[in-house]
Amino acid sequence: MEALTYARVHEHLGKLKLKRVATVLDRVAEDAAKGEIPYVEFLDKLLEEEVATRLTRTVEMRTKLARFPFIKTMDRFDFKFQPSIDERLVRELATLRFIANAENVIFLGPPGVGKTHLAIALGLAAIAQGQHVYFLSAGELTNLLSEQMPARLAALCKPKLLIIDEMGYLPFDRPAANFLFQLVGRRYERGSIMLTSNKTYGEWGDIFSDQVLAAAILDRLLHHSVTISIRGESYRLKDKRKGGVFQAEEVRAKT
Numbered sequence: 001m002e003a004l005t006y007a008r009v010h011e012h013l014g015k016l017k018l019k020r021v022a023t024v025l026d027r028v029a030e031d032a033a034k035g036e037i038p039y040v041e042f043l044d045k046l047l048e049e050e051v052a053t054r055l056t057r058t059v060e061m062r063t064k065l066a067r068f069p070f071i072k073t074m075d076r077f078d079f080k081f082q083p084s085i086d087e088r089l090v091r092e093l094a095t096l097r098f099i100a101n102a103e104n105v106i107f108l109g110p111p112g113v114g115k116t117h118l119a120i121a122l123g124l125a126a127i128a129q130g131q132h133v134y135f136l137s138a139g140e141l142t143n144l145l146s147e148q149m150p151a152r153l154a155a156l157c158k159p160k161l162l163i164i165d166e167m168g169y170l171p172f173d174r175p176a177a178n179f180l181f182q183l184v185g186r187r188y189e190r191g192s193i194m195l196t197s198n199k200t201y202g203e204w205g206d207i208f209s210d211q212v213l214a215a216a217i218l219d220r221l222l223h224h225s226v227t228i229s230i231r232g233e234s235y236r237l238k239d240k241r242k243g244g245v246f247q248a249e250e251v252r253a254k255t
């Protein structure tokens, strides 16, 4: 390539913000010259590099924006350890059809059985498919209340998948329950909510200290939804049990 042309190509790549093409141009052009690769194939290689790099960057950015408390994927989940989970159903959820249909997913079960892990794994799968995901705990949700509510509500309606973790550990007072009711109503049939809870649906009245409001929230939440009830041992305690150092106090301390 002539020096002038080369300089101009780089200038254009800069203007078009094709950073990755600029980086790999020399190598790909050299390979193409050596291999006598057709022009279209050469262009195809360059564009593929750019698209792949942008996708990786988008996924990284959206993963950060989702604010997951930890990063765990589906292939790190040991389904054999938790036989009460219908693996086929979880794999079906991983196709993310539920997001396209604005359906909700609820994981119920005691602490340590993998509710948050599975919610994050599905969230990561959604991000890899180009979706916006946002994760927050129920406690964080109630903390948002002191600030401007309509703006908060609008923001929480934007992501295609909203994950609310740990419903039931802390009580919702009246304004918090009202906020959740509005949120569930606004997202109803528009955007998926994924929720984890240590409480059965029958106990939700206790979370809100209001049976009627609890019923109204559940009514909308569960209309188009999948519930995965996990019964089993805490994964966190499995090594302790194996080692024989398990004590009831430890369970209480963790829950």
Ligand code: ADP
Pocket (backbone or CB within 6 Å): 072, 076, 077, 078, 079, 081, 082, 109, 110, 111, 112, 113, 114, 115, 116, 117, 118, 196, 235, 236
């Ligand atoms: P929960 O939200 O139900 O309290 P977590 O999803 O936070 O439980 O799981 C607790 C820890 O144990 C996490 O580090 C999680 O990755 C891990 N874990 C739970 N279940 C499994 C499993 N079946 N296979 C692999 N890791 C698991």
Ligand code: MG
Pocket (backbone or CB within 6 Å): 112, 115, 116, 117, 165, 166, 196
């Ligand atoms: Mg959890």
